[in-house]
Amino acid sequence: xQIRLEDASRxxxxxxxxxxxxxxxxxxxxxxxxGKNGSGKTMLMRAICGLIHLDQGEIWLDDKLxxxxxxxxxxxxxxxxxxxxxxxxxxxxxxxxxxxIKNTIGEEDIKNTMEAxxxxxxxxxKVKKYSLGMKQKLGIIAAVMEHPKLIILDEPxxxxxxxxxxxxxxxxxxxxxxxxxIIIIASHDREELSILCDTIYKVENGRVTLEVK
Amino acid sequence: MKEMVKQLKYDFRMGTIKRWKFHxxxxxxxxxxxxxxxxxxxxxxxxxxxxxxxxxxLAYLMxxxxxxxxxxxxxxxxxxYWFVLQIGYLVSIIFFPRKDFEIHGYQxxxxxxxxxxWWSSKCVWCIFELLFYYGIVVTSAWxxxxxxxxGFYTTKYLLIGENLSMLSETxxxxxxxxxxxxxxxxxxxxxxxxxxxxxxxxxxxxxxxVVVAEVYWYLPFLPxxxxxxxxxxxSSQYLMRVAVGIGISLAWSLFFIWYGKKIVKKMELxx
Numbered sequence: 001x002q003i004r005l006e007d008a009s010r011x012x013x014x015x016x017x018x019x020x021x022x023x024x025x026x027x028x029x030x031x032x033x034x035g036k037n038g039s040g041k042t043m044l045m046r047a048i049c050g051l052i053h054l055d056q057g058e059i060w061l062d063d064k065l066x067x068x069x070x071x072x073x074x075x076x077x078x079x080x081x082x083x084x085x086x087x088x089x090x091x092x093x094x095x096x097x098x099x100x101i102k103n104t105i106g107e108e109d110i111k112n113t114m115e116a117x118x119x120x121x122x123x124x125x126k127v128k129k130y131s132l133g134m135k136q137k138l139g140i141i142a143a144v145m146e147h148p149k150l151i152i153l154d155e156p157x158x159x160x161x162x163x164x165x166x167x168x169x170x171x172x173x174x175x176x177x178x179x180x181x182i183i184i185i186a187s188h189d190r191e192e193l194s195i196l197c198d199t200i201y202k203v204e205n206g207r208v209t210l211e212v213k
Numbered sequence: 214m215k216e217m218v219k220q221l222k223y224d225f226r227m228g229t230i231k232r233w234k235f236h237x238x239x240x241x242x243x244x245x246x247x248x249x250x251x252x253x254x255x256x257x258x259x260x261x262x263x264x265x266x267x268x269x270x271l272a273y274l275m276x277x278x279x280x281x282x283x284x285x286x287x288x289x290x291x292x293x294y295w296f297v298l299q300i301g302y303l304v305s306i307i308f309f310p311r312k313d314f315e316i317h318g319y320q321x322x323x324x325x326x327x328x329x330x331w332w333s334s335k336c337v338w339c340i341f342e343l344l345f346y347y348g349i350v351v352t353s354a355w356x357x358x359x360x361x362x363x364g365f366y367t368t369k370y371l372l373i374g375e376n377l378s379m380l381s382e383t384x385x386x387x388x389x390x391x392x393x394x395x396x397x398x399x400x401x402x403x404x405x406x407x408x409x410x411x412x413x414x415x416x417x418x419x420x421x422x423v424v425v426a427e428v429y430w431y432l433p434f435l436p437x438x439x440x441x442x443x444x445x446x447x448s449s450q451y452l453m454r455v456a457v458g459i460g461i462s463l464a465w466s467l468f469f470i471w472y473g474k475k476i477v478k479k480m481e482l483x484x
């Protein structure tokens with residue numbers, strides 16, 4: 001799979017949140033987007049997910065044009081700012097409801113992904129009682145559990161402890177080894193990205209430039 | 214189709230079952246309203262030589278008021294029960310789709326891969342929620358009439374007005390049980406479309422304006438005109454009124470479904 005952004009631009013108010021971006025993402029690689037808060041990382045990710053539209057330019061997924069040939073990428077898992085779970089349900093129930101939509105994985109797969117990230121699969125605890133870190137893990141699990149061809153993680157290490165970050169790294173490496181997806185991770189921390197990513201792009205005022213690793 | 218069924222299942226779970234507390238409040242409110250109506254009108258029923266039935270209670274709720282001629286210096290009193298009935302379904306419908314889009318939207322959309330399916334499912338849910346809401350209203354009237362021992366049955370001579378007695382019992386039942394649901398669909402969809410385009414509060418305000426306008430003026434192009442029970446007075450025009458009421462409701466509903474889809478297709482998710 002290949003994702004190609006060609007002259008992608010998006011203006012919000014007077015600000016260019018995506019400014020003439022030209023990048024290509026390919027399967028089997030982990031890409032990092034590094035930039036300060038408000039630099040345009042999340043907007044770029046939302047555009048790739050099909051959640052926002054571009055003013056100019058195109059996003060191609062292989063030979064299909066996003067927004068014209070398809071509304072959303074064929075197979076995508078994403079953790080964006082607010083994962084939005086049903087607060088009065090357990091984590092397993094939430095994930096099962098999401099998994100039922102595509103129906104490509106069973107309870108066992110959900111359980112395995114939860115365990116890999118250190119969440120108790122059959123805990124009776126409701127999501128509203130989860131800590132910030134646990135909610136973050138739940139968001140990551142939702143993005144990864146169906147083994148999508150494109151995994152987008154926006155600041156995935158927010159609120160995670162060191163041990164959980166290690167588990168996340170292992171989970172992503174396992175996912176890469178077994179399913180060869182495109183993984184795009186956004187973070188303000190360059191060091192954190194350099195552990196996992198093959199290629200790191202710097203995002204500044206909506207512009208994207210390649211960083212030498 | 215499979216995706217649509219899954220989205221529908223989700224909407225019923227989240228929009229109807231999970232909001233059981235709100236629905237319980239609706240049940241309690243209508244039990245209360247029906248009890249008050251039964252108590253207040255028992256005397257009228259006795260003077261008419263019969264008991265007050267569950268259908269009478271529903272008729273009181275849906276009575277509304279006759280058109281006030283502009284030249285007449287009548288005081289305008291909003292028909293309380295009719296107004297509450299309208300506000301009830303607006304509240305039960307307008308707030309869910311927008312909230313769901315903002316909170317659970319992206320997780321569903323990237324899996325469902327279609328904004329169109331999301332919107333179509335919300336439209337079906339709107340109709341289901343209306344049926345559920347009116348189901349609560351009818352059940353409340355049935356329960357109250359059962360508890361007070363008067364029964365839930367039809368009678369040719371409804372207590373709310375002599376004109377309605379010109380209609381047959383079947384016609385009366387049709388305008389009490391079917392027409393209110395059909396005519397509420399476009400208003401609910403209108404509110405949902407406004408809430409998606411702007412916000413829920415503006416949607417509520419605009420819908421309330423429409424509801425007030427329906428009661429105050431004779432506006433045949435608005436579906437509410439046909440939901441006001443006491444305006445169904447001429448049996449010779451029954452079929453025409455049914456056809457126009459259903460036709461207008463259908464036309465508005467289709468317009469709002471189409472327009473809502475256009476809006477949702479353009480909507481972006483930032484949360």
